[in-house]
Amino acid sequence: MIITLKPGTPATEIEKMKNRLEELGVAVNIIQGTSYCVFGLVGDTTKIDPSVIQADRNVESLLRVQDPFKLANRLFHPEDTEILVNESKIGKDTMAIIAGTCSIESEEQILILSKQVKEMGASFLRGDVFKPRSLPYRTISEEEVIDILKLAKHNTGLPLVTEVMSARNIEETSQYADVFTIGSRNMQNFELLKEAGKSGKPVILKRGQSSTFQEFLMAAEYIMAEGNNNVILCERGIRTFETSTRSTFDVSSIPALKKMSHLPVIVDPSHASGAWWMVEPLSKAAAAAGADGLMIEVHNDPSNAKCDGEHSIRPETFGTLIKSLKEIAKINNKYI
Amino acid sequence: MIITLKPGTPATEIEKMKNRLEELGVAVNIIQGTSYCVFGLVGDTTKIDPSVIQADRNVESLLRVQDPFKLANRLFHPEDTEILVNESKIGKDTMAIIAGTCSIESEEQILILSKQVKEMGASFLRGDVFKPRSLPYRTISEEEVIDILKLAKHNTGLPLVTEVMSARNIEETSQYADVFTIGSRNMQNFELLKEAGKSGKPVILKRGQSSTFQEFLMAAEYIMAEGNNNVILCERGIRTFETSTRSTFDVSSIPALKKMSHLPVIVDPSHASGAWWMVEPLSKAAAAAGADGLMIEVHNDPSNAKCDGEHSIRPETFGTLIKSLKEIAKINNKYI
Amino acid sequence: MIITLKPGTPATEIEKMKNRLEELGVAVNIIQGTSYCVFGLVGDTTKIDPSVIQADRNVESLLRVQDPFKLANRLFHPEDTEILVNESKIGKDTMAIIAGTCSIESEEQILILSKQVKEMGASFLRGDVFKPRSLPYRTISEEEVIDILKLAKHNTGLPLVTEVMSARNIEETSQYADVFTIGSRNMQNFELLKEAGKSGKPVILKRGQSSTFQEFLMAAEYIMAEGNNNVILCERGIRTFETSTRSTFDVSSIPALKKMSHLPVIVDPSHASGAWWMVEPLSKAAAAAGADGLMIEVHNDPSNAKCDGEHSIRPETFGTLIKSLKEIAKINNKYI
């Protein structure tokens, strides 16, 4: 951590600040520049709250040399993390395919769909019980949804991925869910992150729409701080000035996050683009950039889906896509 | 609502879609353009979910003519909303000053500070019990904080404004809090919005860091849909490419939101800028642009505050600022 | 084009505006909504300047149904455009590789490098004579650079791609340059666009750092309006809140632009990321998303390059990358 003091800061104030920082357990190297006095802090600066330093009226600016997260940091864990859920894997040389639909309409629909996507190459089933929005999308009850998802999981033998939005959700779903998803709006819901950490189950953490890579990894750190290292980072688009797509899918997050962290990085091209015709090219792009997995919305009749039809693809399209993805993944020594 | 169909959409599909839309209770005007067939929908389109329309593979694009919110819409409520809390007001010809600190350290500190800011012109006290972050800022317990806030409220007679982050928080604080704040990260926490709506108490809703005006007002609509019209919109900066300030304070939100809605619009220059030396110019700018209020962090010793010292100002600075704000507000026929 | 009038606009004003619009050569359909009177314009609206309409105080808002560009619009030219330069192609089933360096240091260096990249699969040579910045990068004169580029072009037989920043540049380079590049900062330099249009040579137009797809295609339209249809769109990253990469490479621009337009879309992963270690994954992502070409900086000794070394890759890396790109392109039925 580099702290620059205002020009003209009195020597006594410099001394006082130096002592204050040393009390926080770091060594302070002073560099006297032409205009500025600069402190170079050596030691564990992750426990220093920058805003407390910046509150000091003598401080001009504060820069970080090292990322503020430790457990998620590749610097301290050079090896890729691989996460095993039942017999399905994410990370290292596996590219995981998580498929399913938000629009759960009937038992028959989901049983057929889950069988199809499994046969085509999906290694995880996606199915949400709780919906973040209040519009009356569903024609069936939450209990029926749970029963359908349990049956689909049982029939396919695939682990079930489901979104949680509160500590209560975690409790309620823990009996049948294998992987929790934390949505982009909850990326900095620190209570929820901690609860997910305590659950011990693998967590797919989605990047907030306006979150930097560093903030994203800091959020992962909250989960890991509870002893849960099974965190999967998920890029799902960021908000930019371009509004012709729902959000801007940031493909560079894949190499960037993998450089900063050892955690697996997957992507959700469906929600990122909000457009069914973008799912195919964005999925391929993600695979080519080295993604460890993909989360894809598949629906038997998207035009008439109760929700998310606008970014869902048909099972046939999914099947063709997976074939291409297998070839692309192989180029990066990854396998579906 | 304007729906554009893909060129070459068969007449039977156009007819089918027209019927489907009419079943939703709107009249459909068809305009046959040179390249596109366009539907102009007349009636209450706020109940139509655009993504369900966009799921239809024949739909090229969807545009809104009218904002998707009703209760918060100035179109249907031309008069400015004025909110009365005990004897303090927000809206119309009042510019409300909400002052206080996040860094509650001792009873003496808060009692002195709250007395000072009241005398200088504050009409609301700000004090948070729950902290969104886990860093060990506080040296005193939550119970002590509550007791201190109650005492400060009692001594000054000013209404107390406090942040809530969950339904449980609403319950716990409802005995002593007069106004709830919903933070920017929770702007689209729909469960929380509904609970705040049910509480019946005035709610200060902070704009999400990457939320458009329309999304912001849609969030307000969720609170109002529960029968609670006492919503105060609060601009607190948006995320942009400029990173030398914590966020970009969007002063144009004041005239823009007031044109779209009848709700009062206040600003939080402290959190928007994240810099104490910006609080003064941004507060003045907000007042000049017609803001209905300001939320300002004041601390007796910002350099040594346990938190938020970097964007807190001293009581003396606050006093001088208020004098300027009174003059500026008067130019807009508003009074502190 | 959809024009919404303010509620309460008098009938005489509606009539006047209708006449004014009809004089511009479009038919006006009036839809009387519950709150708003809406005009649906049918005909060629590309000649209508929206800001002139919005100047009318009775106008509430203006929405476009159809993109404001015609020549670049896929609606009127469903077939992909293929551009042929000598024996090299861009577009349709060809993925063109444009390789070279900004850091031209000696004849020997460039002759070896250009030979290498050609053998590895490059079909165009990149070499800039004029530098947009004033820092004293170069150790050799502009004249020497020109001679070196001419020789490299002659020896390899590959077409030469060079950046132009003014009408004078176009004139000066027209004898030896085969393709002009217009940089992102000049994307809306309308004089330059027109001059490039008049030149008749193929033009690679780079997307401005904060330009929407629509603005990008409008800029292409300026070139095409001069009778030059050989425009190649180049994505090179947009500015977002994420600052750990130089810009955010928008891979979704590839499918989005190809849906809106028939023009070839290439990408520049070197300048987009500003980081040599990103060039490989981003190039692969672009190829997988269906790009019609790639512009890659290659340098024999990037660590000691006079400029652009931070995002240049070594010839060996380039060679390996091209092998992967060939496989990926093939999946999309494209060939290098």
Next chain:
Amino acid sequence: MIITLKPGTPATEIEKMKNRLEELGVAVNIIQGTSYCVFGLVGDTTKIDPSVIQADRNVESLLRVQDPFKLANRLFHPEDTEILVNESKIGKDTMAIIAGTCSIESEEQILILSKQVKEMGASFLRGDVFKPRSLPYRTISEEEVIDILKLAKHNTGLPLVTEVMSARNIEETSQYADVFTIGSRNMQNFELLKEAGKSGKPVILKRGQSSTFQEFLMAAEYIMAEGNNNVILCERGIRTFETSTRSTFDVSSIPALKKMSHLPVIVDPSHASGAWWMVEPLSKAAAAAGADGLMIEVHNDPSNAKCDGEHSIRPETFGTLIKSLKEIAKINNKYI
């Protein structure tokens, strides 16, 4: 400047890099951290090109302690710059009002308008000869426009402010123009900046739509490097995700730029918002935040203006606004 080396960089490489940096004329302080070796550079780092450092494969990251510009830097010129043009001033305790229209339609129109705005408080006349866009706005010739502007200048005695887009424009207008404006699209047109610098005339430099404060001041530095210190910075809105306004007017640029630089900072609320009803509140906000001036579009009949009518205000509105601005400016000890 702080340079962080990759963990594991060999001692010989560290030594080599240290020598290379010292040759650039700076002293190198080495801080050996727990994970990283960090170089703290002392001396004039403004001549070091960061990208050349970053090209070195051993470099992990580069951070600036000091802003990369010198002449525009308040650190070296603590006093506010005041610019005098004939008898009109900008900077220090003067708030300059620059008024006029882009839509020059007739001699009579402009003579009346310029007389009106002068009487109301304008101290500079704005009038553009060259138009950046090609749409056939004008009904009169460029020569007529020049004659009208000369006459308006002569009659009012006010200095004339006009936009230049090329070196040729500078030459052509230098006889009658008193202040040059460089538009936001040309903010990084380095050739133009240098030519404007050589002209010796005061230059209003508009912030690029996606330019940071630092980039903005670096552009000013280019003008000043030619010996021309009369640079006026102009905020005119930045591009963000919010699209209901043309751009987001960044009011915090006023205190931020004034902290970083001694140059006057003015604003253009007309072009920033693109909406006539925003001009009034944004102008007041700018004055309250301490702006040194305002550039306002005034037109006698905005609804029928040939261009820019959508963000022009009527002379009567302008008159009322100036009265408010005088009161607000006075609070900041500034005078119109």
